[in-house]
Amino acid sequence: MTKSTELLQGTLDLLILKVLSLGPMHGWALAQRIRQLSEDVLRVNQSALYPALHRLEHQAWIEAEWGESENNRRAKFYSLTKAGRTRLESEEKSWDRLSTAVQGVLKAV
Amino acid sequence: MRLFQSLFRRSRSFLKKDSSNVELSEELKFHLERQVEENIAKGMSPEQARATARAEFGSITQAAEKCYEARGVAWIEDLVQDVRYGLRTLVKHRSFTFVTVLTLALGIGACTVIFSLVNAVLLRSLPYGESEKLVYLFTPNPHFDIPAEAIGLSNADFFDLKAQSHSFAEMAHFEQATYNLATDDRLERIGAAKVDADFVKTLQSTPELGRDIGKADEQPGSDRVVVISHALWQSMFGGSANILDRTLRLDGTPYQVVGVMPRDFGFPHKSDLAYGNGHIETTQLWLPSALTPQQMSYRDGPGGVAIARLKPDVTLQEAQAEMSTIMSRLDLLHGGWMHGVTALVKPFRDTVFGPVRALMWLLMGAVGFVLLIACGNAANLLLARAANRIQELGVRATLGARRGRLLRQMLTESLMLSAAAGFAGIGLAYLFLHLLLKFSAKRYPAHGRRNTGHPRNGFSCFYYDADRCSLRCAALTLCDSH
Numbered sequence: 001m002t003k004s005t006e007l008l009q010g011t012l013d014l015l016i017l018k019v020l021s022l023g024p025m026h027g028w029a030l031a032q033r034i035r036q037l038s039e040d041v042l043r044v045n046q047s048a049l050y051p052a053l054h055r056l057e058h059q060a061w062i063e064a065e066w067g068e069s070e071n072n073r074r075a076k077f078y079s080l081t082k083a084g085r086t087r088l089e090s091e092e093k094s095w096d097r098l099s100t101a102v103q104g105v106l107k108a109v
Numbered sequence: 110m111r112l113f114q115s116l117f118r119r120s121r122s123f124l125k126k127d128s129s130n131v132e133l134s135e136e137l138k139f140h141l142e143r144q145v146e147e148n149i150a151k152g153m154s155p156e157q158a159r160a161t162a163r164a165e166f167g168s169i170t171q172a173a174e175k176c177y178e179a180r181g182v183a184w185i186e187d188l189v190q191d192v193r194y195g196l197r198t199l200v201k202h203r204s205f206t207f208v209t210v211l212t213l214a215l216g217i218g219a220c221t222v223i224f225s226l227v228n229a230v231l232l233r234s235l236p237y238g239e240s241e242k243l244v245y246l247f248t249p250n251p252h253f254d255i256p257a258e259a260i261g262l263s264n265a266d267f268f269d270l271k272a273q274s275h276s277f278a279e280m281a282h283f284e285q286a287t288y289n290l291a292t293d294d295r296l297e298r299i300g301a302a303k304v305d306a307d308f309v310k311t312l313q314s315t316p317e318l319g320r321d322i323g324k325a326d327e328q329p330g331s332d333r334v335v336v337i338s339h340a341l342w343q344s345m346f347g348g349s350a351n352i353l354d355r356t357l358r359l360d361g362t363p364y365q366v367v368g369v370m371p372r373d374f375g376f377p378h379k380s381d382l383a384y385g386n387g388h389i390e391t392t393q394l395w396l397p398s399a400l401t402p403q404q405m406s407y408r409d410g411p412g413g414v415a416i417a418r419l420k421p422d423v424t425l426q427e428a429q430a431e432m433s434t435i436m437s438r439l440d441l442l443h444g445g446w447m448h449g450v451t452a453l454v455k456p457f458r459d460t461v462f463g464p465v466r467a468l469m470w471l472l473m474g475a476v477g478f479v480l481l482i483a484c485g486n487a488a489n490l491l492l493a494r495a496a497n498r499i500q501e502l503g504v505r506a507t508l509g510a511r512r513g514r515l516l517r518q519m520l521t522e523s524l525m526l527s528a529a530a531g532f533a534g535i536g537l538a539y540l541f542l543h544l545l546l547k548f549s550a551k552r553y554p555a556h557g558r559r560n561t562g563h564p565r566n567g568f569s570c571f572y573y574d575a576d577r578c579s580l581r582c583a584a585l586t587l588c589d590s591h
Contacts, residue, residue: 027140028139046166050175051178052179054133054180058119058180060112069139073139073143076136076139081111081114
């Protein structure tokens with residue numbers, strides 16, 4: 001489970017925002033979805049996930065609401081706010097810039 | 110908009126801490142159970158599923174703590190905790206707290222009072238427009254054994270200089286005088302100045318009411334007019350609005366009141382002239398000098414005091430050079446025994462502040478050191494106490510308190526001490542200042558009566574309602590006793 005800590009600082013935020021742009025979901029589903037989409041490479045541990053979710057919520061990029069889960073239990077569902085959507089766009093852009101740059105260096109040398 | 114939302118959420122989780130924590134543990138529990146279900150669906154036995162999920166999940170407490178920190182309100186709670194704890198310790202060690210606060214408060218109080226004094230005397234400008242451009246003009250004569258500033262321009266020299274010089278934007282001359290003023294039941298001796306039409310303009314002041322002395326008032330025959338001070342207006346006429354056109358009897362002659370000067374204006378004060386009339390504390394009346402043509406032509410006779418305002422782009426040295434040239438020409442017109450007249454342009458501020466400036470800075474430096482010593486003493490006391498607290502800190506460190514956290518607690522305590530000392534210091538400064546003013550008011554009664562008060566900026570300001578003049582006198586008092 002150390003894979004999550006290998007994530008670059010701020011990358012988890014980007015992943016959360018991106019996955020939430022698909023629609024509201026609770027924390028467990030979010031972790032599952034990231035794992036599936038990364039083909040089992042990125043396993044987000046709860047000890048990193050929930051602090052990140054709470055931080056994003058307190059920064060008002062995302063908002064939370066209690067609802068009913070797929071197994072009929074009370075769960076906290078997170079969704080993107082309008083500000084969060086704008087934030088996601090700019091984060092994606094800067095990520096693209098960064099990864100292109102790193103790729104460039106790796107290929108050149 | 111987002112900032113408001115963010116602020117709202119932070120304050121909500123700060124104020125409703127318990128319900129936030131309950132929600133958090135419910136959320137984490139849901140995650141764990143959902144994982145157990147998933148594991149069972151994968152074909153594990155319920156016990157195995159639970160154990161695997163737990164192992165994967167890690168410590169719930171740690172997760173909860175991290176979430177709590179992520180909310181960004183933890184530091185407020187830490188602060189509240191530190192303040193509470195600090196207050197308890199400070200109250201418990203009363204004598205230590207008292208001595209430390211008193212030491213610092215005395216230092217701060219002394220520093221504040223002296224700064225107020227320096228601020229009033231040296232840093233604040235005088236109520237005469239740009240007072241740094243004001244200069245006195247003298248004509249010292251090395252042949253006489255008289256101080257340079259005791260010899261003013263003679264009338265004829267003044268008018269010639271005014272016509273020939275280009276350094277001065279305005280030039281005025283005046284003479285001090287005293288008059289007997291008849292009030293209802295008695296006679297009062299009042300300080301006055303006989304001035305020309307440029308006098309008020311040179312000082313860049315304007316009357317509060319009515320007008321100042323004009324050109325027309327200088328004609329002999331129409332010169333029975335007077336401008337009075339604010340204080341006189343208040344004391345004699347009760348500040349009534351229809352003061353203009355009333356008459357004052359000065360030395361038995363009626364004068365028509367044409368204007369009232371503003372509250373701050375009392376030029377020349379006793380301290381404004383190096384060799385002025387010692388009986389005049391503050392000038393209360395301004396009358397036209399109304400020189401006759403014969404008086405205007407006095408070359409070697411007594412003259413008045415000349416005050417001028419340098420043009421904005423003219424320096425003191427340039428003015429001095431020009432005046433020297435002109436005076437060496439005019440010197441030829443003087444009678445034999447007066448030959449050798451030279452010129453001196455002296456900044457007004459030097460005359461006014463000259464005697465006290467060095468003393469003021471000395472005082473400021475002295476109280477600066479007093480404050481430093483007080484700080485050193487306080488630091489010593491704190492160090493001595495820290496030695497006694499090694500055990501307490503050791504226990505906290507062993508229990509897992511981080512270095513930064515301990516440091517923050519110490520800082521909070523010190524800040525509380527210094528804040529208390531600051532407040533006590535302000536109180537002391539207020540007291541000192543009033544004592545100082547009372548002391549100087551006794552010695553300089555005319556100034557003691559006046560109390561204007563302006564709100565001021567800077568750290569010494571808001572509890573300081575004393576008049577500039579009273580403070581200047583306080584400074585002079587200190588100077589005298591020195």
